[in-house]
Amino acid sequence: MDHQKKVLVVDDDRALNHVLVELLRRAGFGVSSATDGAAAAKFVEREPFDVVLLDINLPKMSGLEVLQRMRALDRTPKVLVMTADETAETVLRAVKDQAYRYICKPLKPKAVVELVEQMVREDEPALIEVISAKPDWVELLVPCRPEMPERLNSFLQTLNVHLPEEIQDSVEVAFRELLLNAMEWGGHFDPTRKVRIACIRSQRMLMYRIQDPGTGFKPETLAHAAINNAPDEPYAHIKVRDEQQLRPGGFGLLMTRVMVDELIYNEAHNEVIFVKYLA
């Protein structure tokens, strides 16, 4: 590590706190620890941290209050919320207060350390604009940055944890692939351009809408995508991608089309809706 990255671990579960501190130290981080919200707030006001691991249910001050106070800091750390609280209200408040990632307990400490290593490699956190944070209507405006699909997925998937696993899996795949397409092809990963995302939940369906800042595309011209392969040549598009020096891939639309119940593009193909029925 070029200069030692600083991490604050905030959890009142002393055993978990201790394990995380030790593993992070062994990974080369400078680590501080707090076991209540008030102590955590003092820490972050006193010194800058690169990453804060933040439990929500804390004595003296809740993790959400600590998160809110951190927004007023000159240099805001990336906050990984780690909690057993999967309620939509908590998840959405964490999004509103610019948490960086959300992870549900029980945790695998080694996986948390790997996630922290990944978080410090990523650029400074980009602002997620929250247009609507109702559990049945979440709408966000997000910059086109490569880390954003994984980051958003950690929040939105938490809203789906009570659904059958097959539905969670399908929605995760469809959302990640379509959002990645929107940011990579529509926004060229230009952080000054934004993608608008809406996730609408009714009793019988989930509907996601993704609107990208590009001019759209013509599906029949996508020789680099698997949707246009002949049935007996399932990877013919990979050769085209090699020739065009594109990264390996091109299966996203094909995967999404199979995994969701409805996939509808607007005429320009810069806005897409997918629907997954719940019954």
Place this chain on the structure above:
Amino acid sequence: MSLSLIPRHIKDVLVLDITGRVTIYDDGLRDTIRQFVSQGERRIVLNLAGVPYMDSGGLGQRVTAYTTVLNAGGKLRLLAPAERVRHLLKITKLDSVFTILENEDAIPGSSSAA
């Protein structure tokens, strides 16, 4: 979870144990395969038992690895993909491209392989 690739041999077959989510952000496989092929490896098995999730980019990397080995006159097989990954292989019809081995005993040259 970040991706790890650990090589080992079962006789003359190179087995790469892959652990972690395989996404567009982890394209180490392509370079790793090229390196092993340049060192003369021709029989390669990708052990996917530790891969819980794979995206379009991850599938693309497997196909690129497959064609790299095929073009060198070798063969690349997949070992023990999880149900979720197996489903992706099926819907993209890549299950007709890759030979999928259910367990290590099916690796050619292993003690129980025919």
